[in-house]
Each structure stands twice: as structure tokens, then as C-alpha cells.
Amino acid sequence: MLVLGVFAALIGLVLSAIGVTAMTVDAAQRDGQYLIFETEEIQTTGYALVSQSITVDITEFSGPQFSQPGEVASVQVKATSSVPDQEIFIGIGPSSDVATYLQDVPYSHLGNISAPSFGYDKGSSPWSGTPGKAVTPGTSAPSDPAEQTFWTQSVSGPGTQEVAWDLESGQWSMVIMNADTSRPVWVDVQAGVRSDLAVDVIGSVGTGILLTGLLALALGIVLMLLGAAGLGRSIDTARSAGLPGNMSESTIYPARLTGRLDQPLSRWLWLVKWLLAIPHYFLLALLGFTLVFTTIASGIAILFTARYPRSWFAFSVGVLRWTWRVGFYSYSALSTDRYPPFTLASTDYPADFDVLYPERLSRGLVLVKWWLLAIPHLIIVGILTTGGMGATWVMSSDMNTWVRTSTGAPSLLGVLVLIAAVVLLFTARYRTGLFALIMGINRWAYRVSTYVLLLRDEYPPFRLDQGPAEPIYEEPASSSASDPNPD
Structure with missing residues (x-):
């Protein structure tokens, strides 16, 4: 149902764009214009x-x-x-x-x-x-x-x-x-x-194409939401059966990203992991497209009910979990040679992600947290994980044409993973200190994703918590326990 919904929505978007363009072209030529x-x-x-x-x-x-x-x-x-x-x-x-x-x-x-x-x-x-x-x-x-x-x-x-x-x-x-x-x-x-010929034809044709596209888009969205809800309910069913995926409130942030470094690792397999992971990339593109609509629908639900629909919550967390497993296998960490499973649910894979379900969410924050409040984190995470790109136009040496030149800076995460890969190639060892830093950058990014996708209201900390597991929150000792005679 989800796959059919994705394709119907994509067709609807394309037809809607064609219809809007045709109607715009038609309107631009009305009244002799x-x-x-x-x-x-x-x-x-x-x-x-x-x-x-x-x-x-x-x-x-x-x-x-x-x-x-x-x-x-x-x-x-x-x-x-x-x-x-x-x-x-x-x-x-x-x-x-x-x-x-x-x-x-x-x-x-x-x-x-x-x-x-x-x-x-x-x-x-x-x-x-x-x-x-x-x-x-x-x-x-x-x-x-x-x-x-x-x-x-x-x-x-x-x-x-x-x-x-x-x-x-x-x-x-x-x-x-x-x-x-x-x-x-x-x-x-x-x-x-x-063209009077275009004015007579394009307007009516464009209207028909637009209406068809909107109908296909609406049908696709409904199918995607129903499919995502079904997948989410299956994840909750697995949890109730006692399978992995439960978490407590003892971590620093109510989103848990873990990764266990598998040693030893193949010296050369990382060179082709991008090719081996292509099936995952295709499926994650479908799931990510659906995630946009489930997040919008969930935001509307939070605005009126102050609750995130549980089935869509489980689906959203599952998409992030699947994305993290593929990243852990490939070029977000390169920390295991074990092929990722094709599932949204938690498994015994060396990498996992989970978010504690909130019983209640702020109605007002849903309007601003995903863009306005998250801006500082988005800037930092963008620098850490995506780098930067720029473009300039210069005259060619023969002074005949303008040439577009692009400049870019690699991300810190990309540089660290490349260093880890080169070291692995020559030493067959993955440096644990480097692995801890890579985990810290990914952890920051996934905490921000949790906040932006409306899954939690707690503001992500500006912390680079390194290591394979989430740090445990410790209550500070009370003054009476530390000093029996405070006076």
C-alpha cells in the first residue's frame, strides 16, 4: 500500500506541475498578452x-x-x-x-x-x-x-x-x-x-491535467498514510512481544543511538559498500518520501490532540532506525561488514536507534520547533555532516563564454570516515578513538532529526556525546546528602 501510494503521489505531483504550468502559460496569453x-x-x-x-x-x-x-x-x-x-x-x-x-x-x-x-x-x-x-x-x-x-x-x-x-x-x-x-x-x-490556438487548447487541457494530478496525489497520500500506519502497528506489536526496541528515560536525551564496532573488519569491502547498499537507498527514498507526509499529518494531529499518533510515531522512528543501520554499514561510519536487514523494527544488528514515546506534546511548539528553534542545530549539523558548496561565474580564457565553477568543502564526518577507511585498508584496524568521535557526530545529527520530525519536545543538547552507547543521566547529589551540616 505504501509503495503504491508513493508512486501515485509522485505521478500526481508531476501531473499537477504540468497542469499548473499549462494554466500559467494560458493565463499569460489571455487578452492579447x-x-x-x-x-x-x-x-x-x-x-x-x-x-x-x-x-x-x-x-x-x-x-x-x-x-x-x-x-x-x-x-x-x-x-x-x-x-x-x-x-x-x-x-x-x-x-x-x-x-x-x-x-x-x-x-x-x-x-x-x-x-x-x-x-x-x-x-x-x-x-x-x-x-x-x-x-x-x-x-x-x-x-x-x-x-x-x-x-x-x-x-x-x-x-x-x-x-x-x-x-x-x-x-x-x-x-x-x-x-x-x-x-x-x-x-x-x-x-x-x-498563440490563439494555445489559448483555446492549453487552458482546458491544463485544467484537466491539474485535476487528475490532484486526485492522484490525494489518493497517494491516503495510501501512504495507511501503509505507514500499518507498518508502525507491526513494530509496536513486535515490542509488546518482548523483541528489542524498548528504552528508558535514563539517557541524556530521549533518543538513543547505539553502535557496536565490529572487529575485525575487511580491509577492502568498504570500497564497494556504496554499490551493495543500493537496494537500501532505493527503499529509503520511498520511505523518506512517505515520512514527509506522515510528519505533516502527525503535526496536524498534535496541533489538535497534543499527541503523536502512535503508529506513525513507530513508523518515523523505524525509518530513522533503518537509515542509521545503512549509514553504520556504509559511509556514515563503516563500522560493520554485516549487511543491514530490510526492516523498520529493532533487531540484533550492531547499530540501533530508538525514541521514547511521548505521552503528550506541546501544541504550540509544533509550529516553530522544526524550523525556527532548530536553526542553530541545523547549521552545526550541516557543517558536521554535509560540508559546503559554492558557485561562481567567470569568463573563459578565450573571452567567448561564461563558465560556472563550483567549489566545495567536505564535511567533518566525511573526512573522519575517509581517514578511518584508509587506516583500515593499511592496518586492518578501526581506531576506537576515531570511532567514538564518528558516533558522537551521528548521535548529534539523529537527536536533531528527532526534534525536527516532531517526535520529542525536549531541545537537543549542544553536546558531542561520543562512544558506542548513549551516556546515562545521573541525578546530581542533593546538598543534604553531600553535606549533612550545610550551615
Whole structure:
């Protein structure tokens, strides 16, 4: 039931996204409006920017609904010179005439237009434009474009210039250049498109797809919640039968993460554990997707009842338990060669995780603890377990393109596990001190997960409790016991 629910929900999400996109595209073209693409900053050291030749054939569209120009499709182009007071020329004409006009003239081809901005100018993006784009060879300067008679549509003048063209059959090219035929050309270009055919079809189709997607999503969520509840009840049944998984309130935090280092370990098996664990990764992806919805549903239940539904609680803890066992086997610890079992319940595996069930939870904390209150811990855990990534855009050495470069820093946990693996490879020993530190980092992360997933209200301590087992909470001795005569 859970697996069927996951696939139904995923299909529903995809269909809903397609439906929303279609309806947005439809709304953007209503009342004669254009579907607007992002503004691009484009430069060339040549005399013109020329689009690729576009072949248009609208003869297959016939009927009274296409009797007027533009009912198949219409294109709008706006261009503004980046140079103050520079007049701009935009022209659309037959590709053969454009090629003759620009024969032996240096020019550049227009780059691809970015994704639609749905009516909002998102600003220029120099890495997706064409600064320094290669220029075709040539030695001649073009004649005045406004004097040419082959243009189907053209406009010229200062400031922002706009041309709108209803598609016609043929081969067409668009030219953008300085009106005085000077070089270089440096403009901000924005394109738009609309189609009465799309307006008539996309809106109704998009609505149908959206409704289908929402129905599939709702069905998938119900199946996932029922499936998760069934799995959770089976875990509680196993506990009542006396199987492993019970815990007391004697630990520092009411979440217990344990791991027993298996010695000796294989020198080389860690090199392929990522491959061996692939079936677990696939199943954990399904369970993790379900965990999102069970957590949301449980949060709503806590808001009204101050209780976490016990079956979903057991399921959530089971998903964390399964995740920890796979991490303990693979690249969160590499501390056992024993293959993890495919179960949410506790077993005799060397790694285990459990959370003490709360009889009552705060109704108010459920609204803020998973994001606002957890921010300090999320930052620390992010540094300890995920590292950091960054990206910058730089000009290539040939000054023709923008190149995206990525930089990243490995996590502390990843570095420690790598050191443990290399030491294991050469010595066949896993250093116990290193293992204790790795356990401490994982323990911190799972305590924070417990808090973020609404399983407990107790704020996680800022502690790196190292070692294979949870530290035991000890009541401080009373003053009367320590000093029989306090006065």
C-alpha cells in the first residue's frame, strides 16, 4: 500500500506541475498578452545580431478559426541599447534577403532565449547571454537597414524598440543592429510569444491535467498514510512481544543511538559498500518520501490532540532506525561488514536507534520547533555532516563564454570516515578513538532529526556525546546528602 501510494503521489505531483504550468502559460496569453521570456544582455563586436533561419509552415492549419493573422502564433521582440542615446533597429525578413544584405558583413548569431518569466522581467543574466560571441568573418559595413525594402516587420529609434510579427509561411531571420550601422552592438533583448490556438487548447487541457494530478496525489497520500500506519502497528506489536526496541528515560536525551564496532573488519569491502547498499537507498527514498507526509499529518494531529499518533510515531522512528543501520554499514561510519536487514523494527544488528514515546506534546511548539528553534542545530549539523558548496561565474580564457565553477568543502564526518577507511585498508584496524568521535557526530545529527520530525519536545543538547552507547543521566547529589551540616 505504501509503495503504491508513493508512486501515485509522485505521478500526481508531476501531473499537477504540468497542469499548473499549462494554466500559467494560458493565463499569460489571455487578452492579447504575450508569454514573456527573460531579458538577455547580448553583445557582439560585429555590426549585427542575427537569429538562426527559422522555417515556418502554417498551411496545415486551416479553418475559420485561423482566418485572421496571428491566430496560429505571434512573436514579440523588444530591444534596448545598453549604450545611452544609441538608436536601435529591429527587422524581420526572408532569410535569403537577410543573407544577401549581410554578405561579407561581420555579425554574430543570437543565443537561445531563456525560460519564460510569465510577464516579469527577472533581470539580465550575463552567463546565459552571448558576451564576446564569435563573429562571422567579413570586411564590409552594412548599408542603412531602414532603407531596405525586404523587411516584413521593422522598427527603429531610441530607447526600447518593440516589433510584433504574426507568423507566416516561409524562412525568416531577425536582425538587431544599431540604427546608424555602427559597431559594437550591445543590447538587452526580451522575446515573447502568444498563440490563439494555445489559448483555446492549453487552458482546458491544463485544467484537466491539474485535476487528475490532484486526485492522484490525494489518493497517494491516503495510501501512504495507511501503509505507514500499518507498518508502525507491526513494530509496536513486535515490542509488546518482548523483541528489542524498548528504552528508558535514563539517557541524556530521549533518543538513543547505539553502535557496536565490529572487529575485525575487511580491509577492502568498504570500497564497494556504496554499490551493495543500493537496494537500501532505493527503499529509503520511498520511505523518506512517505515520512514527509506522515510528519505533516502527525503535526496536524498534535496541533489538535497534543499527541503523536502512535503508529506513525513507530513508523518515523523505524525509518530513522533503518537509515542509521545503512549509514553504520556504509559511509556514515563503516563500522560493520554485516549487511543491514530490510526492516523498520529493532533487531540484533550492531547499530540501533530508538525514541521514547511521548505521552503528550506541546501544541504550540509544533509550529516553530522544526524550523525556527532548530536553526542553530541545523547549521552545526550541516557543517558536521554535509560540508559546503559554492558557485561562481567567470569568463573563459578565450573571452567567448561564461563558465560556472563550483567549489566545495567536505564535511567533518566525511573526512573522519575517509581517514578511518584508509587506516583500515593499511592496518586492518578501526581506531576506537576515531570511532567514538564518528558516533558522537551521528548521535548529534539523529537527536536533531528527532526534534525536527516532531517526535520529542525536549531541545537537543549542544553536546558531542561520543562512544558506542548513549551516556546515562545521573541525578546530581542533593546538598543534604553531600553535606549533612550545610550551615
